[in-house]
Amino acid sequence: MSGTAAIEAVDVSRTYHLDGVSVPALRGVTLTVSAGDYVALIGPSGSGKSTLMHLLGGLDRPTGGRLVIGGRAVSELSPPELARLRNETIGFVFQAFHLLPRTSAVDNVALPLVYRGVNARQRRERAAAMLGRVGLGHRLDHRPNQLSGGEQQRVAIARALVTDPTVLLADEPTGNLDSTTGAAVLELLEQLNAESGVALVMVTHDAEVAARARRRIAMRDGVVVADSDADSAASPITGSAGAGGGS
Template sequence: MTDPGGAEGEGTSGSEGRGPEDAFIRLRGAARTYGEGRARVQALLPVDLDIAAGDYVSIAGPSGSGKTTMMNLIGCLDRPSAGSVEIDGRDVAGMSEEELARLRRETIGFVFQQFNLLPRSSARDNVAMPLVYHGVGRSERERRADDLLQRVGLGDRTTHRPNELSGGQQQRVAIARALVGAPRLILADEPTGALDTKTSGEIIALLESLNREEGVTLVVVTHEPALAARAARRIAMLDGRIQSDERGAAAQADRAEP
């Protein structure tokens, strides 16, 4: 089913039967322009988009399509040049850098293609690191980190450094780190891009289980059609616009086999 208005950049709530007031993520006329004069580039044309809490959404498109720009706005890593971005009812436009950092820390878990682990720190310390900024004591940080590493299948790798782990294991550490602050949103940017096919399937299945079992909102940004097709809702970007916005049972069938 194609969501009304999706092709024109007007999203819906992301959950059938819910109204826009239920949106966890809301973009209204959100646009992003870089540079000035002849160097001016409009990376994202004005877009309206609603994503409901607990949804599983993919944002796909080729390089230059605007998907990364949209991800940066949703993740509060950048501000719109025009329009508004709301996360959990809070408009990010008027927030200070400190307030934005707090919102990211308390609400969003990031998983990137490059794992961005601290090379000299153990898996436990990498996972526990964000809790330092929450003011959590060392023993509690380590306990939570160990629990999460156990959960992602690395209970026997807590003291290993990144260079002692495979690519898939490093991405599992990165996912545990993203979860340690109990975020309501996981924003995954090309999460399987650096992994082989088998490991990619395991990683995306892990992310999907968090969405399905914990109700975490999952937004996956990718250029891979097969990965995008697994999501319950699939948004395709092209030339800075939402080209299509679809939801259907076929996506659920795609998820059945990692």
């Protein structure tokens, strides 16, 4: 399990201000993602798990509490510094893949390296190698619309990992895939987690998917209601892996 902390959140809150109304999406979340961990983030819609994902990935900033990603306090970073932190530390996998259209698989995978300032030749080499690791070494120059859903998500996973991040944040990565393809993608993620030591944090609705994670964090109404790590330390209810379980 543990090791050093890749991400550390202490009493983190996030409140949205919409038309003068304050909407608290997160209300004091404390958790640590360790290097190499495998975490499932579960909870009903509106429980705050997506907000938490965005915060953990440095896409958003907390309105309260302390959030440290890769040893750096998010609140102290400027927008360009935060962008660089995302580039170096985090890999994102989205439910809807978010691949660039009209752009080959290898160029899609190489995209994060563009913003790291890697030259074109090295970009292609590293992207091609990464595509090989996700089993798409023969599809380098295919465009997203020439690939199946499962293949597109593999390209997205390769893109997330091409920068050697410490944390891979996956938001419903199998949500748009059929069960067979989804299972294969999940296996790939688990395999990469095991092989490369990248921490995997996955938001999911699927109880079966969540059950495979080493650690489960359940959320409801903007707070963590169950954390299998913390629970196992405090009270032994580790088995409840269902969505919204533990409340």
